[in-house]
Each structure stands twice: as C-alpha cells, then as structure tokens.
Amino acid sequence: MTSTTDAATGRPTARPVLQVGDRVFVNLTRGAGVLLLVVLAGVAVFLIAEAVPALIAPSDELPGGLTLIAYIAPLVFGTILSAAIALVVATPLGVGVALFISHYAPLRIAQPLAYLVDLLAAVPSIVYGLWGAAVLGPASVGLATWLNEWFGWLPFFAGPVSATGRTMLVAGLVLAVMILPIITAVSREVFRQTPKLHEEAALALGATRWEMIRMAVLPFGRSGVISGAMLGLGRALGETMAVAIVLSVSGGVTLNLISSGNPSTIAANIALQFPESSGLAVNTLIASGLVLFVITLLVNAAARAIVNRRREFSGAN
Amino acid sequence: MKNQRHVARARAAAVGVAAGVLLAGCGAANESVPAGGAAPSAGGTALSGTISGAGASSQQAAMQAWIAGFTGSNPDATVNYDPAGSGAGRTQFLSGGVAFAGSDAYLKVDELTEAQRRCGGDVVEVPAYVSPIAVVYNLQGVTDLQLSPATVAGIFLGKITEWNAPEIAADNPGKTLPDQAVIPVHRSDDSGTTQNFTDYLNKAAPDIWTAKATGTWPVQGGEAAQGTSGVIGAVQGGNGTVGYADESQAGSLGKALIKVGDAYTGPTAEAAANVLAESTRVEGRGDSSFAFDLNRTTTAAGTYPIVLVSYQIACSKYPDAAQAALVKGFLTYTTSADGQQAAAKAAGSAPLSDELRTQITPAVTGITAGA
C-alpha cells in the first residue's frame, strides 16, 4: 500500500476537499499563532521599552560607573562560555543516551529508562544549584587539580584551583546536566520515528547496527537533534538560579575554567542584582536581558540555517 | 495503513483525570486555630484585614515571627511580606504597591521626596531589625581570631594572602597561625550586608580600603557566593576561608573579634545594639523618620560597629482607615519590646534599646487615617 515509491509517483497530490471544518481549523491554528506572536512581541516591546533609559543614560549614572558595553561584555562572555561548555558536554551525551534508549536498550526497559532520564528535567533549578555547590563542586576539586597539574599550560586550566569547586567548569557541567533531558527527549523521539524501512534496508544490506544508525537514523534525526540542542542551549543561556548559586562570580573575562574568579552570566547577574536594584540599575539589567535575546536569536538563526540545508531528510517537506 | 483509520474510534476514557483538580473544601490544618504566644496588640481590640509589605530579605526570618505574633493576637488580620529585596521593596512602596517596606538602607533623598508625595505627608522610617555582621572563618585549630580593621580590609582586598602573615600575627599575639592560604568569600548578590560591610571597611580602614560603600562587591578576586546561606556554605566548604555574614547564621563557624578602640569585641547582640546609641540621626527628614548614619569608627567599649540596620518604612497617614490601623498595629508590635524579643528569638537579631524605642514609638503610633 504505502511505500516510498508511492509518494514519489503520487507527487502532484490532489488537494483535499475543502470543508467548513477545514476553514475553522486553519483559522484556529492561525489564531493560536497570532496570539503567540502578540504575547511574544509584547515581551519584546516591554524589554526594549525598559532597556531604553539605560541605553541613553550617561555612563557615570550606570551601576559601577561603567559604560553599558563595559558592564555587559563580561556577562556576555560568561553566558556564552558556560552555555558552550554545557552544549559541548550535553549534546554528544544526549545523543548517546537517546540512541541507547531508542536502539540499544531492550524494548521492555526502554520506556522506564526514558522515564528516568526525563526525571532529570523534573528537578527544580534551585536544587541543581544547591547540588552543584554542595556535591558536584567539592567533588570536582580533585579533577581540577589534576587538570591543572597536567594541562596547566592550556589557558582553560591555568589555575589557581578553586578550593570550593564553585567554578565555571562546574557551572557548565551543572547546566549540561540540566539540558541533557531536553536534548535526549527530543532526539529520542525523533530517532524512534526513523522509517523502519530504512533501518531494515540497511541491516539487510549487511550493515552492522552502528552502520545502520550512521546511515539511516542519524541523518534522519539530525534536524531533531539540532532542535533539541537549541532548546537546551536556550535553557542554558537563560538559566538563572542554578548558575547564581553555583558560580563564584568574582572576576572579569577569563578563559580559566577552574579558579574562583569567573565572569557572571547575564541571567544569573539579573537574579543576583535585581532584588536590591532600583531606578536606572533595573533598566541596565533589562538591557542586558535584551542582549541575551540577541544572542539567542543569532544562535537559533544559525541552527535554523543548518537544519534547512538538510531539509530533504524531514518528513513533511 | 488500515490500522491508522481504526484508531479514530479507539478513544481512551481515562483522559479526564488530567482535569481533576482536588480543591474541594481544604483549609490547612493549622489555620482554624489562632497560633498563640504573642502579646495582645497595642490597642487591645483585634484588627482585621490584609496588608502587604515587601523588601529586605534580611528581615524575613524576623518578619515571620512578627507576622505570627501579630496575627496570633489579631486572628482576622493577614500580613504578607515579600522578601524581594530592599530595592524592590522601596520601589514598590513608592509606587503604592505595598503598604509598608523593609529596607536595609534608609530612603535616598529623591526617594524620600517621592515617598512624601505618595504618602501625602510625612514618611515613617524606623529601625526595626539590627543585626551584627560577623567575620566568619574556617581555620582549623584557631579560635578567637582577632582582627583589626586594617587587617580585615587587607584580607578582603586580597593583599593578605597567608594566615601567618605579619598583620594577622600582630593582631593575635601568642597564637600559632597555620601557613595556609587565605580565601576570602564575599557576597555575589547586591545586598545590604555588603553595603554595611564595605561602609565599615571604608570608614574604619580608609587608607587600605578606598572603595566607597556599595551593595555589590567592589573588588575583583576571592570567592563569591549567593546570599548569606551561600557565603556560609562556601566558608564551611573550604579550608582557610573567611567571609562576612549575619551573625545568627554563622552556626559552628569561628567568629572573629574585631578591634574597637583598644579592645577586641565579638559580634554580640548587645554590642551591635550599642552602635545605634553612638550614631547620629540624619536630620531634616521629618519628625517620624529615624534614619541613622552608623558610627563605624566608634572607640566605645562594648560596641561592635559592623552592624546591619534594617528599616521599616511606612506612611504617616493612609486614606483607608482599616489599612492605617493595621499598619499602625503591626509596626507598633514590631518595634515593641515583645516584638523585638520575638525577632531576637526567631532571627537572632539585636533588640532595640528601650531608650531608642521610647523615641520612635510616637512616630509609629502616630500613623493615622485621612487624606
């Protein structure tokens, strides 16, 4: 009945019959989209309006007497650095976990395993913060000392090693753990939808399981993996409480990942400074939030570009 | 593909569960009985209604005790407090969002004018929560560490890097200090504690600590942690660590004795409360404003100058009579002897001296209704 060739020959699909139901449905979905657009545009307008006073104010009135750029630049650096660590660690791991659940684990236990990983998403961010500061941080000191000893010539591990382990490396790892379930969940669902015909064809041609995955599953799931990674990245960029609690933010721009002097991140900085801020300081913080927006946008645009180049693999093209 | 079409009819009945919200008739087990343990409110008659305040998180623990005590004797009254931060509290108060605010600093001049406009008259501004800030340290084998202001400044600037540095040794004659790195820990969030601590350093050791008083930590380096709990956690977690935090939260950590005059004084409640007596009231803010510029360089024996004074800010009159009565009743309670004792017990704060309370009581009891 159905096979890939049918789709190819049936290309000029007959338009389905237009009904009242169809028209209602189209408008319903479009309405939802427009509503969403209005809400999100509202957020953007709010942010811009609140950020403007900081953009036009003279720099000596801003917090710390710095220019807006000098104030935000280290935060941008910290944000990108921590999110990059998280993404670099979590993406391969997430894809691995997703593959394990979708293609390696025995069918019977795959569901419970998936459930377990989803549990990671259930942990509130403040708990990740407390866990990072109380458990992961101290546990990382040994690793950091080792890295410093052997790889101290790399700027990342130059030291001095933090005694409490509340470092950029640990903050990145905590973020990685936080975004892992997001990447895993999306990748897993996409991998699971790989057309069985492709998989079987690969196996029938004598491919090993890994070759089958490389040839059939990964190309099919690429868009989903990227999408999951972007969702995860969004969370990592915008994560507030966990970073605020874990990271020791007492330094400027540095690549050093294992010392106690680290740049803050935009979101964490807002959380740390906002409660005691008033007036122009609040505008400055919101302006930094606006910058985070732009970063997210650029990253997502890049991801979209990559996904679209590979569009031929998606089902609904 | 036939299968897909059969699905259409296969409907699950169990979906409604998701919508089931189990909210029928549920009050908390403790809410019908008034929690006792507090003195009756000033007027003797029970008040009712709801007021909300917002502001300093330093007052949160004390505020819980105050709210419990106040609503204990006024069971129909509800007082809410958002410990959203001093800045947020002041902003909300100025915009009329809350009836009263808690703040670790008194209103700035422009804020005061705005507050007077909001209130249509005088602003009530009274110290309600006084707490010593301890210099806490985690250093094995060293008890009763003594520090002079200059040494504290040097440590937190990162200039004194070893525990056996000559400056620390000079403050601690006869003690053996370990050859260990000093790891200073400071607050990473904007806070009244940092504001007061840096103000102290700036006033008491002006040669070494040149940065002005500020709520955000002004120098780079050292370890940073969020909130009092974070600082305590970091100091506990490291070795050779030293930080500053609300004395009541120090737990088992060592608390340094600070040099005042010629003697070394520990962060006790009495010593902290004594500072207010040594400080000058800021003039020209109206009769009901009791703002103090704290005397950090006092040499009087038995005073501990690193203190946090947190204010309660309200209007001297409210258009709504019920609101006026509630604010008046609540603030009267918080600044009463009972209220101060309740806070001392629940939050480890330093009760205001009777002398000071006599001065500020008229300002609080003078809160009235009227446009």
Added chain:
Amino acid sequence: MSTGIGNARREADTELATGPLPSITSPVRPLPDGSPWGILGTTAVVVGGGTLLLGHGVGLAVTLTAVVYAAAMYGVARVVEGPRKAMDRLVTILVTAAFLVALAPLVSVVATVVANGVARFDVEFFTYSMRGVVGAGGGAYHAVLGTLIITAIAAVLSIPVGLLTAVYLVEYGRGKLGRAITFFVDVMTGVPSIVAGLFAFALFALFFGPGVRMGFMGSVALCVLMIPVVVRSTEELLKIVPNELREAAYALGVPKWRTITKVVIPTSVAGIASGVTLAIARVVGETAPLLIAVGITTGVNLNPFDGRMATLPVFSYYSYVAPGVPREPFLDRAWTAALVLIILVMALNLLARLVARAFAPKTN
C-alpha cells in the same frame, strides 16, 4: 511489505533491541556470547581494583575501567571479528557509557534531595500551612496547592496555544506569518525566567495598579516560558510524521483538518506528550518569575485571581535564602519542598505517558 507494517516493525524492534546481528554481517567467527561480560569483569577486577588499591577514588577507578574495557573490547573484536564489527562494539560501549554517565548525576541529585528532604516528609508537611508558625514545624500545604493551581492554569493556556501553533507552522504556515512566529519562538526560548516575571508584572500593573499580585499573573509568566518549549518540541515531531501518511489520508478523501487531528497528531502523540511534560517540568520549578508575580504568603489562598499565593519553588527558595534561628527547620522545609516538587513532576510525567498511550495508534 504489503503484509502489514506493524508486524515488520515489531520484528525489527526485537531484532534491534536484543538479537544478534544478522549473520551475513560477520563473515568471521563472532565472539562467544559471554565474552564481553568476561572482559568487563576482568577489566573491573584488574584495573578498577588496582586503582582502588593504590588509594584512588571510586570515580577514577570506574572511569579507568570503562576506558580500558572499551579499548580492550575494540582490540579483541578487531582481531577476531574484523574492523566493522569492532567499531560496532565500540559504539555500543560508548552509547551505553553515555547512558550510565547520564544516570550518575540523576542518582546523585535524587539521593541528595531525598536524604535532605525525608526529614520533614511527614503528615504535618502536607496538612499545615506556615500561618502562625515560627521556627520548627509547619508545612507546605498552601504551597503545594498554589503550585498545582498556577501550573495547571499555565498548562491549560499554553498547551492548546502551543500545539495549534506548531500545527500551523508545520501544516500551513509557509508565509510571512509562519516565519515571524518561528522567529519569535526562537528568540523566546532564551528569555531569562525573571524577565518573563517582569513582563507579566508590567502587563498586569497596567490594568490593576502596582500592588497587584495574583496567581494568574504567575501563570501568564510561566506561559511565556512554556509556550516556546511546547511549540519547538511539537513542531519537530509533527515534521517527521511521514508524508505518506498524510497523502494516504488525502487520497481517501479525508479533509486536511481531520487528517491532522486523526492521523498526524496521533502518530506523534507520544512524543508530543513527552514534550509537553518537559515544558511543564521546565516551569513548575521556576522560582524567579513567581517571586515577582505571585509573591509569597503564609496561608492558603485558593483564588488565583486575588492576592498572593505560595508556591513550592518560592517557598523552598525563601526557606533556604532567609532561614531563621536555628537554621535546620528552615533548610529541612526547603529540601522537602524540593522533594515534593520532583515527585509532583514525576506524577505528571506518568500521567502524560498514560494519556499518550490512550491516544497513540495501535500498531496491530
């Protein structure tokens, strides 16, 4: 193929999951069945035990064992079975290792929360509010209800909007509107949560004045955070529903909207449910926006349109950030609140799976 895809799929699944690979893939004699376990055991004893004996930590021992095992398996398989099978075995080990590595923080986090939270996991915690409570005792009954109400409203608002938007993007939206929506959804995935709270507050303050605090406002703030997640994950899953299914439905004369609701969505419903659960999990533990929009109160408030409500994350946060004297009862309450929050999301997750199963197409 025409004999029924269902059966073919099933066979493929079991084959992939458990069975040995088809024999044609291994021209050389395969390793005996138990040999990976044998090698693993040997490595664990020799390398892991050795590391431990030398006085190093468990973490190092496990890591070294894993590395040596992977190398050994690859080496042995390469000699005995050839490079392709060896690669396959290596990847199997890597994928399994990835899973175990992912489990480690989960176990650690859950253990930490349970160990700290179990102290106050008692009846009083679930029946008492904090009204009139000073120091020890009290509970989070009010916060549990607050979280349920606020999250439920957020979910009820976000899920339909998110789902329909995703449907629009995948099935209809090719024009400017579609691109605009995609653009904003992308941007919104990176909104710091506190900004969502500020936005909701600014919006409501416009209408109700600056003193406004209500549970509904918190729900709106959570919606801002939740909708993008729902849209992105749903969109991704709708996209990969094979076009053949749609075309088959059209060919039978089924109108497009029924094709979507009866074929496209059910096909991906398990994944959608998973995405929705993720979205709920994302917001249910949110602290910062609720701090601003909903505030905190000590008593029970069941009306989401009037006044402050307590929520579990905020309750937990304030208990941790501003404890009284002594600290312990406050910290205990904070951890227990976090534990309750996790259990809550677990239950939601389970519920979502049941719902998904009820809607999913039967494969046979």
